[in-house]
Amino acid sequence: MWAPALARDRLSHVAQTYFCAEILASANAPLVARQAQSEP
Numbered sequence: 001m002w003a004p005a006l007a008r009d010r011l012s013h014v015a016q017t018y019f020c021a022e023i024l025a026s027a028n029a030p031l032v033a034r035q036a037q038s039e040p
Contacts, residue, residue: 004010
C-alpha cells in the first residue's frame, strides 16, 4: 500500500519545513512548563 503523501521527497520537505530548531524550541517550552506544573 503506497501513499503519495508518504513519498520520500514529501517527507523530506515536511522535515525541512516544519521541524526546524526554532519551531521545536517554541513548541517544547509550553510542554515543559505544563509537565513541571503536574509533577508533585
